[in-house]
Amino acid sequence: MKFWLSAILTSVLFFQAGEAPKDKRVRCMIQMKNYDGEGAYIAVGLVDENGKYLKTLHIVGDDDEWYYELEEWWKFHGRKRTSVDGITGPTIAGGERTTFVFDLESEVLNKGYGIRFESGVENEGYYPREIVVPLDTDIPNEKLECDGFIRYVRLLAI
Amino acid sequence: MFQSVWLRRIHRFLAVWVSVAFVLVIVTGTILAWYATGCNIGAQGNASLMNSTSISDLMTSFQDQFDFIDAIEFDECGHVFVRGEHVDYAYGTWEWDIQLENVIGERQRAASVVQWASILHRSFFLGTLGRVWAAVSTVLFLILTLTGLLLWLKTHGFKLKSSNILHVDTGLVLFIPLCILSLTGLSMSATHFGLWKFKSTESTSQVPDEIEVKDFKEFEIFQAHALAEIQSIDFPFAFDEEEWFQVRFRNGIEVSIDALKGIEMGEIRPNAKSSLLKWMADVHTGYKSLGWSLLWLFSGLASCLAIWTGLQIWYRKKSQIRAASFEEISSFDVALVVASQGGTTWKFADEFKEALGLAGYNARVFEFEKFSPDAIQGNVVFMVATYGRGAAPEHLWNWRNQIEGWISFPENSKVSVIGFGDRKYERFAQFGKDLAEALVAKIDKEALVTSHSVNSQNWAEFQICVDRVCKEFALPKCSVNSQVLADEKSFPLTLQVHNVSGTDSLFWIQFVQVGNPSKKAKSGDLIALESPGSNSERYYSLSVQPDGTYGICVRLVEGGKCSTWLSKLQIGSIVYGRVQINSHFHLMDTDENLIFVANGSGIGPLFGMIASLPDNQNATILWGVRDENEALFAETMFHDARNRGALKSTCLAFSTRPRDGIKYVQDFFTSKDKQLESWTDSTTRFIICGSDDMLQGLESKLRICDADAYQIMRQQKRWQSDCY
Structure with missing residues (x-):
């Protein structure tokens, strides 16, 4: 009896592991509006269903002395100061665009989570929620219009 | 106009003020120039390949090595970087070897020392505050270099020559490069702070629907341009409609190319001001060309030398002031105080000291900057050289302040100033005169201060000054450097x-x-x-x-x-x-046939020469004057010379009243004068004094008469002239 029970459990676990959904690699592009002023700092992060940050996916702007200006994200990042090495890039100014790649674990899909874009420009303004892109089974492929300094973002699962 | 002393004070004050920033900027700038030079050399080695490879060739060479590409960058060192997802590696920025057509590794950031130097150079690790400090320091530095140049001009005038002071000469050589560096650096700061903005003209165009979609490697623009022309290419996010390639050229032009059809969608063209800004940024960083980076490298090293030599001057000055001690001076009869730029005046002082010693008097030589009369008992002779066009020697720029600091001169001691200089300069021995004036004001007893001058370091003139000083100080006569005196001209x-x-x-x-x-x-x-x-x-x-x-x-x-x-x-x-x-122009002891020629006052030395001729020398004199009256005073002298046979004939030409067609002395050589026909003999010597015009007239006349004879005479050096 014990043998059969353990055999069944093992095969179920094995079967389940074989079917587990894969992590997603996502390519992201941010296109800025034509504004005057300094380069923008943008935080791209994974947020839960309440919009609270769970993980930093990418930072546009590599001078950490200005990170505190992204106030919402700083509440999440500033306490822990987890390393953002390898997920930062230079600031982008009005009219410019940037592309980058990040990984999404499969379990974050279909849970009401989203990818939040938060932006700020020195002396020009701050947009805590440019857009929150919902994470369903499929990553939306179309242009996603934003509210602040970002004109649109595009995501592409690769 | 500014006084030199104020220029010097401003120069030093600014030097101290900006020194911290200056040292950091120069040292880090030299590191960056070194890096840029290495980069330019690398780029030159890669230049032929970059010029011969088109963008299409490059994109074709990627083949299936990338899943997708976000951008291609071409740096100043001739490297190619591809940002995208490589099939074998991860997403990243990869260095691409054009020749091998393969990835050779992940992009290596500039060495950390270069990054560190860049931040220190731009902002001293102080962010915006540091950038402001750097910009202000640059403005002050520009004023510093300008005051340095004004000091140079005040001292040396517009004549470019070495001052024999390394700090000054280095500063002069660096003036133009450092001004260019400062101005281009300031323009970069102004751009950073938005005070001077890049401006460009933008144009857009519609993409016609009828054009077919094609592979981007076949786009005309990618086939037409070589890699050397390109700064970067941003790829479209996806090959969709309303997506584009963004191509940035090295000349500042940016072009958007439709991602599917390869048609130009828009162009951004920098205006003249933006091009100038870009040029200045390229020049400042040294990436414009190898020549610029080498110039900055040299300028950086030379600036380090200027800093070092400037510090040495400052330190020497300070240590000299500290070392000044005068307690032992009272045991000397005469204090010889020397101010010398190059050190020559010291020789004169040492000779004077030795001469005084032989006469039984104690003398001691002091450097001007170490001297103070407060503790002395005896007399003082200042021996001061004038520098440049009337200034004090460089290191004594503060001499008036030094004198002001002297508390008192001992009672009844006498002071004499011997100023050395060069009469070629309008303000001959001016420092000596200025010093004497300042001493009179200080001592308030004009009679106690005397002033003398010596031209061109002349020992004979110095001897006269020494004689006078000895007389003033009631000392016995002293002879200085008799050997040099005998050799002097x-x-x-x-x-x-x-x-x-x-x-x-x-x-x-x-x-x-x-x-x-x-x-x-x-x-x-x-x-x-x-x-x-x-x-x-x-x-x-x-x-x-x-x-x-x-x-x-x-x-x-x-x-x-x-x-x-x-x-x-x-x-x-x-x-x-x-x-x-x-x-x-001395008369030789000779039995040659002498022909003296003079016009106007040029007769002066010939009177002495004729008077010293032996009897029966039978010389001839030709003299040109305006009229007979001007020649009357010489009649007795000529008469005496003729009587004793020293002169055979006297020929006078009167320019205002010509006689027998003879207006000038040279006219005698065309008048068939029998006495002068013999000038072509190999025993004739011409001795000529007067104006240069007369000399030229005579030469041309003799050439006409007998060019060969004239030529031989000149070759045999039977021709002495002293004409001006």
Whole structure:
């Protein structure tokens, strides 16, 4: 009896592991509006269903002395100061665009989570929620219009 | 206009103010210039490949090596970087080898020392505050270099020559490069702070629907341009409609290319100001070309040298002030205080000291900057060299302050200033004069301060000064450097007017010698005379008669200070002169057939020469004057010479009243004068004195008469002339 029970459990676990959904690699592009002023700092992060940050996916702007200006994200990042090495890039100014790649674990899909874009420009303004892109089974492929300094973002699962 | 002392103060103040920033910027700038030079050398090695490879070739070479590409960058060092997802590696920025057509590794950031140097250079790790400090320091630095240049001009004028001071010469060499660096750096700061903005003209165009979609590697723009022209290419996010390639050219032009059809969607073209800004940024960083980066590398190293030498000057000054101690001075009879730029004046001081020692007096030589009269008992002789166009030596720029700091001169001690200088300069020995004036003001007893001057480091003149100083100080006579005195080509001569004859316009002054000069003058030597109140000398050809009297012939020049002064001299007046030995115009002991030629006052030295000729020399003299009256004063001298056979014939030409077609002396050579026909003989010697015009006229006449004979005579050096 014990043998059969353990055999069944093992095969179920094995079967389940074989079917587990894969992590997603996502390519992201941010296109800025034509504004005057300094380069923008943008935080791209994974947020839960309440919009609270769970993980930093990418930072546009590599001078950490200005990170505190992204106030919402700083509440999440500033306490822990987890390393953002390898997920930062230079600031982008009005009219410019940037592309980058990040990984999404499969379990974050279909849970009401989203990818939040938060932006700020020195002396020009701050947009805590440019857009929150919902994470369903499929990553939306179309242009996603934003509210602040970002004109649109595009995501592409690769 | 600014006084030198204020320019120096501003220069030093700014040097201290900006020194911290300056040292950091220069040292880090040198590191960056070194990196840029290495980068430019690398780019030059890769240049032919970059020029021959098109963008299409490059994109084709990627083949299936990338899943997708976000951008391609071409850096200043000739490297190609591809940002995208490589099939074998992860997403990243990969360095691409054009020749091997393969990824050679992940992008290596510049060495950390270069990154560190860049941040330190731009902002001293202080962010915006540091950038502001750097910009302000640059402005102050520009003023610093300008004050340095003004100091140079004040000291040396517009003549470019070495000052023999490494700090000054380095500063002069660096002036233009450092100004360019400062201005281009400031323009970059202005751009950063948005004070000077890049501006460009944008144009857009519609993409026609009828054009077919094609592979981007076949786009015309990618086939037409070589990699060397490109700065970067941003790829479209996806090959969709309304997506584009963004191509940035090295000349600042940006073009958007439709991702599917390869048609130009828009263009951004920088205007002239933006192009200038870009040029300045490229020049400042040294990436413009290898020449610029090498210039900055050299300038950086030379600036480090300038900083070091500047610090040394400052330290020397400070240590000299600290080292000044005067307690032992009181045991000396005479203090010789030297201010010298190059050190030559020290020789004179040492000789003076030695001469005083031989006479039984103690003397000690001091550096001006270490001297203070507060503790001395005896007399003081300041021996000061004038630097440049009338200034004090470089290291004594603060000499007035030094004097102000002296508490008192000992009572009854006498002070003499011997100023060394060069009469070529208008402000001859000016530092000596200024110092004497300042000492009179300080001591407040004019009678106790005397002033003398020595021209061109002349030992004979120095001896006269020493004689006078010894007399003033009630010391016995001292002889300085008698060997040098014997070898010198110039010596002082004091004369007393004995007789004046001639007309108002041309006159002959006879002198008798006063005292014993160190050497004997000869007819043909020059005597330099300086009229009272004038700072410049005038030279006259000297005549020395066998009886030891001297003479000069003077043409009165309208408005001429010296000739006017000479014309007004009374019998018995004393004249101080300096004899310049003119050995090439001395009369040789010869039995040659002599022909003397002169015009106007050029007859002066010839009188002495003729008077010293032996009897029956049978020489000839040709003399050109304006009219008969001007020649009357010489009649007796010519008569005597003819009587004893020294002169055979006297030929006078009168320019205002020509006789027999003879207006000028050279005209005698075309008048079939039998006496002069013999000039072509190999035993004839010409001795000529007067104006340069006369000399040229004579030469051309002789060439016409017999060019060969003239040529041989010149070759055999039977031709002595002294014309001006």
